Structures are given as C-alpha cells and as structure tokens.
Amino acid sequence: MVDGDPDDASDDESVASTSDALTSAQKTNARNDIITHGARHLRAPYEFGASPSSTRTFDCSSFVKHLLASEAGVTLPRTAKQQSQRGRPVSLSNLRKGDVVFFKSTNRPVDVDHVGIYAGNDRILHTYRVGVGVTYSSFAANSYWRKHAVHARDFIGR
Numbered sequence: 288m289v290d291g292d293p294d295d296a297s298d299d300e301s302v303a304s305t306s307d308a309l310t311s312a313q314k315t316n317a318r319n320d321i322i323t324h325g326a327r328h329l330r331a332p333y334e335f336g337a338s339p340s341s342t343r344t345f346d347c348s349s350f351v352k353h354l355l356a357s358e359a360g361v362t363l364p365r366t367a368k369q370q371s372q373r374g375r376p377v378s379l380s381n382l383r384k385g386d387v388v389f390f391k392s393t394n395r396p397v398d399v400d401h402v403g404i405y406a407g408n409d410r411i412l413h414t415y416r417v418g419v420g421v422t423y424s425s426f427a428a429n430s431y432w433r434k435h436a437v438h439a440r441d442f443i444g445r
Contacts, residue, residue: 314443318385320358325350325404325412328421333414339365345414345421347402351387354404359385361442367402374440379433383407385443388426392435399437 309317334344339352348367355361363370371389382388382405390401392415403413409427414420424432 309444314445317359317443318383321354321385321404322406322412324358325354325406325421329423331414331421333417333420347413347415350414350421351402351404355387355442359443363442368397368399370402371399371438371440374442375444377439377441379436379439382439383441383445386439386441388432388439389437390432390435391437392432401435403432405439 332344335346337344337346337349339349348365348370351370352363355363363373367389377386384405384407386405388403388405388411389399391399392401401415403411406412406423409425410423411426411432412423426433
C-alpha cells in the first residue's frame with residue numbers, strides 16, 4: 288500500500304512492492320475494476336473539498352483516492368498535488384486503464400490542479416465541475432484535457 292503521508296519517502300517503494308506481488312491477471316482485473324467502480328458513480332455531484340470518506344459527492348482527488356483504495360488497496364494522499372508525487376511515472380503516450388493522469392487546467396500558480404483516471408479508448412474518468420459531476424471526457428490528441436495533461440502515474444504495476 289501507499290502511505291498517505293506526503294513526507295514519507297518510502298511511498299514509491301511501497302507501490303513497487305505491492306504491485307510487484309500481483310500477477311499480470313490481477314493487475315488487469317484491478318485496472319478494469321477501478322473503471323467499472325468509477326462508472327457506477329457517473330453523475331455523482333461534484334463538491335470542491337468533498338470529504339474523502341464520502342461516496343455521495345466527490346472532488347477530483349477524493350474520487351481518485353476512493354477508487355484506488357477500494358479496488359486496488361492503494362492509499363493515496365488527499366490532494367491532486369500530493370497524489371502526483373506518488374506512484375511510478377508513466378508516459379502519456381503509454382497509458383493503460385487505471386493509470387492516474389494529472390493536469391494543470393487553470394492559470395493558478397501550481398504545478399498540478401486536477402486529477403483523473405485513464406479509462407481507455409482516449410477517455411478519462413473524473414469530476415471537475417458543479418453541474419457535471421463524475422463523467423467521461425475525451426483524452427484524444429488535441430482535446431482540452433490532453434493539452435492540459437502534465438504527467439501520469441501508475442499505482443497498479445505494468
């Protein structure tokens with residue numbers, strides 16, 4: 288498991304040891320389960336700062352935190368920025384279902400301000416705005432979200 292303490296340097300090693308213990312089939316199942324579980328929350332309302340323990344409303348990072356904990360046993364920190372510093376780096380051109388993608392979607396002076404999960408077929412599963420809630424968005428070349436992607440992380444293992 289990944290420890291939620293943002294100052295704990297052993298997090299990446301923890302991800303490696305957990306994911307290395309899984310078989311290829313278990314990794315594929317976990318990736319599919321993350322997307323299937325996330326799809327059950329489609330249209331769940333967006334709430335900035337939503338409680339990480341809530342499954343009624345989500346913000347982007349609480350949604351990702353919930354899915355990875357429930358389907359892969361991975362404990363992530365609370366914010367997108369903290370989450371972006373965990374896991375194994377993955378090329379945006381080599382994404383697999385269940386990889387976590389980080390974005391800079393505003394002009395705020397931050398490195399990362401949004402997070403979603405790659406759902407396959409050039410789509411991401413995420414939540415980002417009141418009135419939209421949990422949704423799929425295009426991640427195809429030249430799409431808004433692809434243009435604003437900063438990097439991606441793997442928490443399951445290849």
